Amino acid sequence: MISCNKKKSGEVKLASAYEFTLYQSDLESVMPKKISKSDSIIFVQNYINHWLQERTLIHFSKSNIDDDELHLDKQIEDYKNSLLIYSYQKKFIEQKLDTLIYDKEIEDYYNAHNQDFQLKDNIVKVAFLKMDKRSKNLKEARKLLKEFNESNKNKISDLAERYADNYFLDNNAWILFDDLLKEIPIQTYNQEEFLRNNTFVELTDSLYTTFVKISGFKTKESVSPLSFEYERIRMIILSKRKQELLKKLEADIFKEAQESGSTHIY
Known part of the structure; x- marks a missing residue:
């Protein structure tokens, strides 16, 4: 929000709170364009009320915190520097990061760290059909799902699409x-x-009648299968690449600064 605590000669005052004053020009600078008269009245009322509350809070905050507790200039400078570094690093990563990760790299990482991938929940390999309990196809569905395999997969898929209310x-x-x-x-x-x-x-x-075929399961605290952790591992590898890239960036920049005589210790 605008500070509005500097005196503006000839300006129309709209509100004040302690040492702060809100002027007409301050409001005009934030007023949305193409707003109806009724909406503009509501906007002005809400803006002024919010401004008054915020200025009151600022006044009491300043009154109850000593200057040596604030260190605002340093905090603002630190924040600006952090934001500047973050923006540059983000742009650098977007330009330089290699996001292509081969299956072999994911498999190698999994094999080297599989004890890090313990399941926290039970997981299953499953197929199910949920059908109207009055369906004439229940007997066929039961038989097909019990024998579910690659040879009858197309047949059961066709039945599911035609007669099931829900399926997986x-x-x-x-x-x-x-x-x-x-x-x-x-x-x-x-x-x-x-x-x-x-x-x-x-x-x-x-x-409904629902048929469930469980073809495999793993219980919590056992080692999680690779396929279940695939995306997680991909993100881990990407994160490591980012950290390595940023570490190299900092080292290269610092080395260049030293070699060019841009850094000094007095």
């Missing part, structure tokens, strides 16, 4: 078991025990 058939993908439970109301008090003892589940409520 990518049983090569790891998903959180908790996310599955959001879609399917499986009642279990011990997830690990349930997963160890069930590979096919059939649930029926007042409207």
